[in-house]
Amino acid sequence: MANFDIQMTVNGRQVSQSVSPHLRLLDFLREELHWTGSKEGCGAGECGSCSVFVDGVLMKSCLMPVAKAQDTIIETIEGLEEQGKLNVLQQAFQKTGASQCGYCIPGMMMAATAALRANPHAGREEIKERLGGNICRCTGYQKIFEATELARDVMNGTLPDDLLKQENDEGPFIGSNSFRIDTSSKVTGSLKYAGDMVMPQMLHMQVLRSPYPHAEILEINTSAAEAMAGVEAVVTCNDVPGIDGFGVFTDDQPVLARGKVRYVGEAIAAVAAEDLVTAKKALKKIKVRYQQLPVITKPEDAIKTGATVIHEDVPDNIVMHIPIRKGNVDKVMAESDHVIEDTYYTQPVEHAYLEPEAGLAYLDADGTLVIQSPSQNITHHRHKLAKILDLPINRVRMIMSAVGGGFGGKEDMHYQGIMALAVLKCRRPIRYVFTREESIIASAKRHPFIIKYQLGLSRDGHIQASRIHMLSDAGAYNCSSEGVMRKAAILAAGPYAIENLIVDAIGVYTNNTPSGAMRTFGAMQSQFATECHLDLCAEKLKMDPVELRLMNFLKEGDETHTRQKLGSVSMLEVFNSALELADWEAGISNSRGSTRSDLGNPGNRPPCTLGAREFPQETVSAGQSA
Amino acid sequence: MNAPLRKSVRQKRGRGVAACWYGIARTATIDRAGAWAELDDGGTAKIITGVTEIGEGILTVLAQIAADELGIKPQDVTIGDNDTARSPEAAHAGATRQTYMIGNAVALACREARKRLIKELAQEWEISEDDIVCSNGMISTLDKTRCITISEAVELCKNRGVVPVGSGSFTANHTGLDPENGSGSPWQAYVYGAQVAEVEIDTETGEVQVLGVWAAHDVGRAVNPQGVEGQIEGGVVMAVGQTLMEDYKQVDGYPSTMNLAKYILPTSLDVPEVSSVIIEDPDPLSPLGVKGIGEPSMIPTAPAIINAIYDAVGVRIHSLPATPEKVLAALREKRDSADSVEKSAKSI
Numbered sequence: 016m017a018n019f020d021i022q023m024t025v026n027g028r029q030v031s032q033s034v035s036p037h038l039r040l041l042d043f044l045r046e047e048l049h050w051t052g053s054k055e056g057c058g059a060g061e062c063g064s065c066s067v068f069v070d071g072v073l074m075k076s077c078l079m080p081v082a083k084a085q086d087t088i089i090e091t092i093e094g095l096e097e098q099g100k101l102n103v104l105q106q107a108f109q110k111t112g113a114s115q116c117g118y119c120i121p122g123m124m125m126a127a128t129a130a131l132r133a134n135p136h137a138g139r140e141e142i143k144e145r146l147g148g149n150i151c152r153c154t155g156y157q158k159i160f161e162a163t164e165l166a167r168d169v170m171n172g173t174l175p176d177d178l179l180k181q182e183n184d185e186g187p188f189i190g191s192n193s194f195r196i197d198t199s200s201k202v203t204g205s206l207k208y209a210g211d212m213v214m215p216q217m218l219h220m221q222v223l224r225s226p227y228p229h230a231e232i233l234e235i236n237t238s239a240a241e242a243m244a245g246v247e248a249v250v251t252c253n254d255v256p257g258i259d260g261f262g263v264f265t266d267d268q269p270v271l272a273r274g275k276v277r278y279v280g281e282a283i284a285a286v287a288a289e290d291l292v293t294a295k296k297a298l299k300k301i302k303v304r305y306q307q308l309p310v311i312t313k314p315e316d317a318i319k320t321g322a323t324v325i326h327e328d329v330p331d332n333i334v335m336h337i338p339i340r341k342g343n344v345d346k347v348m349a350e351s352d353h354v355i356e357d358t359y360y361t362q363p364v365e366h367a368y369l370e371p372e373a374g375l376a377y378l379d380a381d382g383t384l385v386i387q388s389p390s391q392n393i394t395h396h397r398h399k400l401a402k403i404l405d406l407p408i409n410r411v412r413m414i415m416s417a418v419g420g421g422f423g424g425k426e427d428m429h430y431q432g433i434m435a436l437a438v439l440k441c442r443r444p445i446r447y448v449f450t451r452e453e454s455i456i457a458s459a460k461r462h463p464f465i466i467k468y469q470l471g472l473s474r475d476g477h478i479q480a481s482r483i484h485m486l487s488d489a490g491a492y493n494c495s496s497e498g499v500m501r502k503a504a505i506l507a508a509g510p511y512a513i514e515n516l517i518v519d520a521i522g523v524y525t526n527n528t529p530s531g532a533m534r535t536f537g538a539m540q541s542q543f544a545t546e547c548h549l550d551l552c553a554e555k556l557k558m559d560p561v562e563l564r565l566m567n568f569l570k571e572g573d574e575t576h577t578r579q580k581l582g583s584v585s586m587l588e589v590f591n592s593a594l595e596l597a598d599w600e601a602g603i604s605n606s607r608g609s610t611r612s613d614l615g616n617p618g619n620r621p622p623c624t625l626g627a628r629e630f631p632q633e634t635v636s637a638g639q640s641a
Numbered sequence: 642m643n644a645p646l647r648k649s650v651r652q653k654r655g656r657g658v659a660a661c662w663y664g665i666a667r668t669a670t671i672d673r674a675g676a677w678a679e680l681d682d683g684g685t686a687k688i689i690t691g692v693t694e695i696g697e698g699i700l701t702v703l704a705q706i707a708a709d710e711l712g713i714k715p716q717d718v719t720i721g722d723n724d725t726a727r728s729p730e731a732a733h734a735g736a737t738r739q740t741y742m743i744g745n746a747v748a749l750a751c752r753e754a755r756k757r758l759i760k761e762l763a764q765e766w767e768i769s770e771d772d773i774v775c776s777n778g779m780i781s782t783l784d785k786t787r788c789i790t791i792s793e794a795v796e797l798c799k800n801r802g803v804v805p806v807g808s809g810s811f812t813a814n815h816t817g818l819d820p821e822n823g824s825g826s827p828w829q830a831y832v833y834g835a836q837v838a839e840v841e842i843d844t845e846t847g848e849v850q851v852l853g854v855w856a857a858h859d860v861g862r863a864v865n866p867q868g869v870e871g872q873i874e875g876g877v878v879m880a881v882g883q884t885l886m887e888d889y890k891q892v893d894g895y896p897s898t899m900n901l902a903k904y905i906l907p908t909s910l911d912v913p914e915v916s917s918v919i920i921e922d923p924d925p926l927s928p929l930g931v932k933g934i935g936e937p938s939m940i941p942t943a944p945a946i947i948n949a950i951y952d953a954v955g956v957r958i959h960s961l962p963a964t965p966e967k968v969l970a971a972l973r974e975k976r977d978s979a980d981s982v983e984k985s986a987k988s989i
Contacts, residue, residue, distance in 0.1 A: 056901075057900060057901045059900055059901065059902060061900070061901035061902055062901055111867075112698070112867040112868060112870075112871050115696040115697065115698065115871060115875065116695065116696025117696065142909075143909045143910055144909075144910065146908075146909040147908050147909050147910050148908075149908075149909070150901070150906050150908060152875075152879070152906065153696050153697075153871075153875045154871055154874060154875050154878075155871075155873075155874030155875040155876075155877055155878035155879075155912060155915060156874075156878065156908075156909045156912050157874045157912070157914070157915055158867075158870075158871055158874065159909075160909070184714070185777060186708065186709060186712075186714065186776065186777055187709045188705040188708045188709050188714070188715055189705055189706060189709050189862065189864050189929075190862070190863060190864070190866070191705075191865070191866075192865060192866060192867035192868075193701055193704070193705050193708075193715045193865060194701070194715075194716075195698055195700070195701045195868070196700050196701050196704050196715060196716065196718075196720075197694060197700055197701070227894075228893070228894025228895065229894065278894065279891075279894060279895055279896060280896070310893060310894045312891065312893055312894050337818070337823065338820075338821070338822070338823055339818075339822065339823030340821070340822040340823060341822065341824075357959065358959065359959050359960070360959060360960035360961065361883075361960075361961045362883070362887070362888045362889065362960070362961050362962060363888075363889040363891075364882075364883050364887050364888075364889060365887065365889045365898075365904050367887075367901070367904065367906055383726065385726075389695075391692075391695060391733055391734040391735055392692070392732070392733035392734070392735070393691070393692060393723065393724075393725050394691060394692070394725060394730050394731075394732055394733065395732075395733060397725045409726065411725070412724065412725055412726035413724075413725045414723060414724045414725075415692060415693070415722075415723035415724075415734075416723075417694070418694065418695040418696060418734070419696075420695070420696055421695040421696070421734065421735075422879070423735055425695070426733060426735055451900055451901060452899045452900055455889075455896065455898070455899050455900065455904065456896045456899055460889050461883075498668060501668055501669055501818065501827075502664075502668050504823065505664070505668065505669070505818070505823070505827050506662060506663065506664070509660065509661070509662065510660055510661070510662035510833055518823070526894045527891050527894060528889070528891065528896060532735060534876070534879065534935070534936050534939060535663075535936045535937070535939060535940055536668075536735075536736070536936070538661075538663060538936070538937075538940060539880070539883075539939055539940045539943065542659075542661050542662075542940050542941075542944070543940075543943045543944050543947075543961070545944075546659035546660065546661070546941065546944030546945070546948070547944045547947050547948065547957070547959070550657065550944075550947075550948040550951065550957075551957060554951075560657075560658065560948065561658060564658075564660055568660075569662075576823070577818060577823050577824050577825050577826070577827060578824040578825075579825070579826040579827070581831065582925065583922055583925070584831070584833065585832075585833050585859040585920055585922035586660065586662065586833040586835075588859075588920055588922075589660075589833045589834060589835050589857045589858065589859050589920050590660055590833075590835040590857070592835070592857035592918050592920055593658070593835035593836055593837055593855055593856060593857035593918070594658070594835075594837065596837075596855040596856075596857060596916055596917075596918050597656070597658075597837035597839075597853075597855035597916075599656070599658065599837055604655075604657070604948065604951055604952040605655070605951055605952050605953075605954075605955045608653075609653075609654065611654075611655075611656065611952075613656065614654045614655075614656065614839065615654065616839075616853070618839075618853045618855060618914055618916045619839055619852040619853035619913075619914060620852050620853065620912075620913060620914045621852075622652070622841045622850050622852060623850060623910060
């Protein structure tokens with residue numbers, strides 16, 4: 016398709032340029048004009064990170080063809096500052112600590128600006144509705160609501176602008192709400208994430224991924240892709256010069272599939288080309304012949320005798336089994352007044368950091384390989400890469416770029432190795448930016464668990480013995496499974512004193528998306544079961560679930576389930592503080608109905624209701640200050 | 642039937658509570674982190690360490706720690722970080738370890754840099770090092786007879802031929818687990834948490850709304866209370882997502898929730914109001930007494946919600962997420978069989 020000329024005004028500047036019609040407004044702003052403050056989080060209008068004003072109207076720029084922006088006035092996050100100073104809303108985000116990773120913040124700032132332009136007196140519920148098209152994965156939104164309300168009140172003059180200042184400028188600073196030192200870079204859009212970076216002579220990388228959950232690779236033919244004009248390098252596992260394999264605990268995953276694929280989305284080959292379109296076209300020219308293999312998708316099937324083997328060196332498909340044993344469970348369980356058992360299930364969960372994976376890789380002037388990526392573990396990745404590339408460790412330099420949310424999902428080195436191979440092959444800088452779809456299928460998930468729980472209790476509610484059996488789907492590769500099983504096991508029985516205990520945490524290979532590190536590393540799964548089960552026990556014993564916990568909590572000097580003697584234990588104080596904060600009414604669950612007196616206390620939001628909410632008439636005009 | 646009465650029949654409220662515990666830093670293995678510090682010209686400081694911000698606010702925490710250790714302000718601290726060729730190892734950004742591991746490493750590095758500065762000053766002023774204190778950008782003798790700015794002190798130190806630099810390495814002495822019985826000391830610092838959740842359930846649609854969460858967490862000494870609250874609020878909401886809506890689905894190994902239209906995340910309209918209280922039980926085994934909050938903040942939320950659902954409508958959801966379909970099915974099952982089956986047996 017032929018280029019066409021486009022004119023628009025961006026952040027007060029006239030722009031006139033010849034562009035390719037396939038570009039979206041977001042691409043034009045980011046790639047052509049290098050206004051990289053607006054972010055791409057999903058490419059589908061779901062997350063709002065790309066929100067900008069088009070003629071004063073809040074729009075998702077990932078949904079708008081650039082041609083539609085002809086002769087419009089565009090405002091982005093970079094246009095919000097007033098004479099080089101943070102505006103009131105930006106200062107309010109700083110004051111309330113409303114930005115964390117910062118990746119959603121440009122879009123969130125635009126949505127909050129739109130909310131206050133539409134109604135300078137918007138209340139919290141209206142603000143929430145107006146921010147409803149913008150996803151934040153870090154903050155829980157609360158401080159964003161507070162920031163918007165604070166800005167509203169300062170702008171309306173109902174609160175003094177002194178409230179935007181830092182509360183403590185004298186020290187000591189530990190214990191005070193010092194402003195985040197990265198806030199201004201996040202509320203102005205000036206912070207560069209890996210996908211925002213460019214270098215001269217930079218190539219673009221794309222990766223061919225497995226369409227099958229389990230298949231032998233019979234042949235990979237890259238010759239047609241390599242012959243294309245604009246293609247600088249095609250890499251496969253044959254380009255690995257050193258010892259292939261990475262992982263957090265064991266190196267069971269090849270940089271690019273070697274001989275077989277074990278999950279849908281596994282990387283097989285990669286192309287580095289002059290532009291993204293050429294790289295995508297070249298991927299289609301790579302021919303792979305597969306022989307599909309039997310697929311295991313349930314952990315209980317993985318451990319059956321004769322089950323298909325997923326990794327040849329692990330014939331039983333068991334990634335890791337962590338046992339904990341204490342006392343005499345069989346005997347004490349049999350003697351307990353009550354034995355209560357049930358099974359609990361948790362699902363795989365996507366980290367959904369708003370920043371999809373991205374990286375910029377290049378060779379330093381002295382030939383050192385450099386990779387800038389939002390890696391949560393550059394030290395570990397350096398070790399792995401040096402081994403894979405057969406380079407001295409100081410010839411590999413990993414730089415952690417700004418991380419747009421991690422939650423454990425950016426601990427795995429699942430693309431940096433591919434970038435390294437390509438850079439070493441073509442010796443030019445290479446950038447690789449995942450799409451949301453690619454990020455979701457290629458990266459590890461929270462481990463799903465099946466937890467069989469059995470507790471023996473005395474008549475009065477003391478825990479006598481505990482037996483916890485956890486089976487978890489590790490997916491196609493180990494990633495952090497070994498550590499996740501360990502933490503799940505150690506913490507499974509909860510902060511309770513238990514003398515007799517059997518815990519097993521077993522992670523197994525399947526052909527599902529790999530499971531890996533995610534915030535709590537197995538502990539939320541195992542303690543979910545424990546805390547639900549304690550309430551079930553309270554029900555069976557006709558007890559207040561609070562009483563049941565209080566009589567069983569660990570205390571100073573007690574031994575943990577791994578026989579570690581504890582020092583100070585704040586559990587009782589913490590628990591009572593939560594109850595006091597919630598103004599908790601003691602009693603048996605599901606026995607009081609609406610007569611329960613603590614329901615509807617302050618600290619609840621109003622429930623959402625069906626039907627349109629009435630807001631005052633909107634008045635929006637371009638360039639109007641928030 | 643009038644609207645309020647109908648609402649009281651259809652919408653049910655309930656409350657649940659759950660507790661949690663968590664270990665700080667890497668599990669069942671020795672953990673370590675390094676940092677370098679330099680008291681720089683103009684009353685500023687440089688801190689160099691190997692891994693930092695993933696959004697939680699650790700840069701700010703480290704700046705606050707360095708500021709207090711060196712007697713300057715957080716905004717005067719420059720943090721150079723995250724580069725394996727330019728900074729010392731600090732290991733990884735995870736395991737609720739950064740404030741604990743890197744925070745203590747930075748404190749140790751700053752103390753060494755400060756000591757070097759004070760040593761030169763003590764010789765210049767011909768007094769004991771113990772008689773010199775730094776605070777609020779100033780460095781003075783205890784009796785305040787001499788008082789100069791940190792900037793002047795650094796200049797004085799450099800004129801004596803010494804650059805006030807320091808390094809710190811902090812160790813957490815964790816031990817591995819016995820392979821047979823799991824015994825061991827996986828962490829040296831533990832934290833505890835508890836949360837109450839209040840839900841409203843629409844018994845005709847099965848929809849659960851979490852209206853309020855009240856959270857209490859021991860974080861050790863809290864460096865930035867607002868940042869701690871932010872971690873609690875973010876953790877609670879991530880857990881609300883997992884409890885009520887998030888579900889990564891695969892069919893025979895083929896992912897079917899490949900984008901954010903299919904993989905549903907909590908938005909501003911789904912989240913409860915979160916109230917938090919920070920409990921500070923300092924860690925006795927480290928210089929600062931700090932512990933952490935990033936991960937444990939999301940542990941009690943899911944069971945507190947599930948327990949609240951039971952309190953409201955008398956059904957127990959055993960599998961996450963507690964979707965409207967599951968809640969409705971459980972309500973129907975409860976209605977259909979008035980007899981509740983006591984699942985009680987002597988073995989699994």
